[in-house]
Amino acid sequence: MHKFPVVVPAAGVGKRMQADRPKQYLHLHGKTLLEHTLHALHAHPRIGQIYLALHPQDPYFGHLPIADADWLTRVDGGLERADSVLAGLNQIMDADWVLVHDAARPCLRHQDIDALLSLADGQHGGILACPVRDSMKRGNGAGLVATSVCRDDLWHALTPQFFPLPALREALQHALTEGHTITDEASAMELASHPVALVEGSPDNIKITHPQDLALAELYLTERSKDFL
Numbered sequence: 663m664h665k666f667p668v669v670v671p672a673a674g675v676g677k678r679m680q681a682d683r684p685k686q687y688l689h690l691h692g693k694t695l696l697e698h699t700l701h702a703l704h705a706h707p708r709i710g711q712i713y714l715a716l717h718p719q720d721p722y723f724g725h726l727p728i729a730d731a732d733w734l735t736r737v738d739g740g741l742e743r744a745d746s747v748l749a750g751l752n753q754i755m756d757a758d759w760v761l762v763h764d765a766a767r768p769c770l771r772h773q774d775i776d777a778l779l780s781l782a783d784g785q786h787g788g789i790l791a792c793p794v795r796d797s798m799k800r801g802n803g804a805g806l807v808a809t810s811v812c813r814d815d816l817w818h819a820l821t822p823q824f825f826p827l828p829a830l831r832e833a834l835q836h837a838l839t840e841g842h843t844i845t846d847e848a849s850a851m852e853l854a855s856h857p858v859a860l861v862e863g864s865p866d867n868i869k870i871t872h873p874q875d876l877a878l879a880e881l882y883l884t885e886r887s888k889d890f891l
């Protein structure tokens with residue numbers, strides 16, 4: 663069965679988590695968030711080599727049981743998430759398509775990976791995404807609503823994001839060279855005028871960003887572990 667490579671950006675410092683270590687090394691159910699994410703990916707039958715972008719001075723990863731796994735390739739991450747992703751992409755030689763998935767999203771479901779990988783039957787890549795549920799407001803910078811944002815066809819972009827490797831590598835390199843702020847791979851692909859498919863994903867595929875996200879991730883991972891009983 664054909665397997666796809668994945669780049670996992672995991673070189674962040676987790677400022678918003680306000681923890682004593684980068685959030686990917688916080689523990690839930692006896693494992694680090696990073697291990698949960700990597701195991702969720704590696705356990706999927708169509709996921710191949712994982713290119714893990716780590717901070718060059720990361721003092722934690724080497725102590726993990728998976729540090730020497732042959733299905734992991736370690737690369738040095740960069741200043742921003744996009745730099746870390748590009749560093750991973752530049753290590754992949756023999757692939758037509760690639761996924762990119764945040765280390766900070768440990769609650770990924772295999773059904774969502776399946777849905778996203780179906781894009782490989784076509785020409786264009788895409789992203790897991792969730793429709794916005796709440797009314798959306800844009801502030802005026804002074805604590806007041808400036809305007810309501812129409813929420814029709816408005817989505818939260820999630821990860822993994824899945825694109826043809828050559829096109830993504832070129833689009834991301836070009837966007838960074840031009841000085842664009844790139845917060846996800848789709849942003850670079852959009853700038854390069856590539857179509858980006860929206861694949862509806864599970865809303866529990868949350869990005870662990872703030873302290874209160876940990877309790878939610880604990881709940882989701884507990885529920886997930888029951889699924890495998």
Ligand SMILES: Nc1ccn([C@@H]2O[C@H](COP(=O)(O)OP(=O)(O)OP(=O)(O)O)[C@@H](O)[C@H]2O)c(=O)n1
Nearest residue numbers: 671672673674675676677678741742746765766
């Ligand atoms: N220079 C960076 C910055 C972020 N990331 C990774 O990109 C993912 C999503 O980024 P985010 O949630 O913003 O993580 P942090 O940058 O660590 O968080 P913060 O912005 O709060 O510092 C995370 O897995 C993070 O480790 C990365 O590989 N390289």
Ligand SMILES: C[C@](O)(CO)[C@H](O)COP(=O)(O)O
Nearest residue numbers: 743764819820821845846869
């Ligand atoms: C890639 C991403 O998770 C899609 O929503 C998001 O853009 C990452 O943002 P962050 O600020 O780097 O966490």
